[in-house]
Amino acid sequence: ETVQRSHAVMKELGCEGSAHQIMDCLRPIDTETILSTAFRVHGTDVASGKGPFGITMAGELFPITNQHELRESKVPVRLMIGTTLNELRNMTSVTKNVNRVLGIVNDEECFEKYTRDVDSGKFDPGYDETSQDIILTAHIFAKYQAEIGGEAYLYEYDYPVHSQHTDDAYFVLGFHQFEMDENEKWMSRVYPRYFSNFIRGERLASDWSPVKPNIMNYYSINRSIAEDNYPHTKFGYQSNLVQYYDNLVKYDNLIVKMKKQVLSAQIAYKSLNFNGDFQDFLESLIMVDAVIFFCFLVGIVCFLCCICKCFTRIVCCCFRSRRECEHDPLIVYQYR
Known part of the structure; x- marks a missing residue:
């Protein structure tokens, strides 16, 4: 559906055919013309989900259709991925998407632990x-591709003035909804080059190296004329979050192991059903339970039989002579 919406805009621009043909047709068209056409076709509300998103997901251009496929693929790819300094820091949202990204099995238990750790101050994300x-997501994908031999470039857009989610996209698109300061004017010339260099298969910057999973190096993209600060390499991408969630994955694995031990126990007491009638109870017994239960019943019966036999002889002896009772080995002790 997203590809179809993109094609509607491309058709309006006179660009039709395969994904490659459409992209070749779009190259000489300036950004403002493409955007104005998109707004004319689909409206100006880009948050409505009706915008022209998806043309780059056509199979010819991007042979991976979703995040899971990229994560699980054993084929190394060339990947450029990153985040902004603040992302959605000032927004309030409570989701369990992180558990999904990490592949956590015990979703409820791990989310409860996360909530406890945050509420107690043990963890400040x-x-x-x-x-x-x-x-x-950025960390996992970059690290995974680096581990299987892919060429992954990880970055963080660190300029603090405008560093919310997608604020950096304005530099790539070539237009801005805010007035740029001197640092951002410099960024507007340099930042798009990183992406164009990546697309052409060239080195993104002279000092920007692919990710090494043991040090998780990333490129901090920031500029401060006053402090003479330029984009440069840093290490340990978001180490606070990464270390916490590494431990949370271990916690999840421990729960999985404990549950397996309970399920594989020799006597599965949880299988006993005391809420139904006696027949339901018997049907709920496993073999080991049944043997133990049978032995218990036999022991009770034998004990009751012995008690009854002794009691019967003592009572009977009350109606017999002392001499007759003295010859009864079961009660002779009573007279002594």
Whole structure:
């Protein structure tokens, strides 16, 4: 559906055919013309979900259709992925998307632990859950591709003035909804080059190296003329979040292991059903339970039989002579 919406805009621009043909047709058209056409076709509300999103997801251009496929793929790819300094830091959201990204099995237990740790002050994520989802996604994908031999470039847009989610996209698109300061004017010339260099298969910057999973190096994109600060490499991408969630994954694995031990126990007491009638109870017994229960019943019966036999002889002896009772080995002790 998203590809179809994109094609509607492309048709209006006179660009039709395969994805490659459409992209070639779009190259000489300026950004403002493309955007104005998109707004004319689909309206100006980009948050409505009716915008021209998806043309780059056509199979010819991007052979991976979803995040899961990229995550699980064993084929190394060339990947550029990153986040902004604040993402959605000032927004409030409570989701469990991070658990999904990490592949956590015991969703409820782990989310409860996360909530306890945050409420108690044991863990301060610094971001809402949606932002954590975005950050962990970037970390996991970049690290995974680096581990299987892919060429992954990880970055963080660190300029603090405008660093909310997608604020950096304005530099790539070439237009801005805010007045740029001197630092941002410099960024508007440099930032798009990183992406164009990546698309052309060239090195993104002279000092920007692919990710090494053991140090998780990333490119901090920031500029401060006053402090003479330029974009440069940093290490340990979002280490606070990464370390916490590494431990949360271990916690999840421990729960999985404990549940397996309970399920594989020799006597599964949880299988006993005391809420139904006696027949339901018997049907709920497993073999080991049945043997133990049978032995218990036999022992009770034998004990009751012995008690009854002794009691019967003592009572009978009351109606017999002392001499007759003295010859009864079961009660002779009573007279002595």
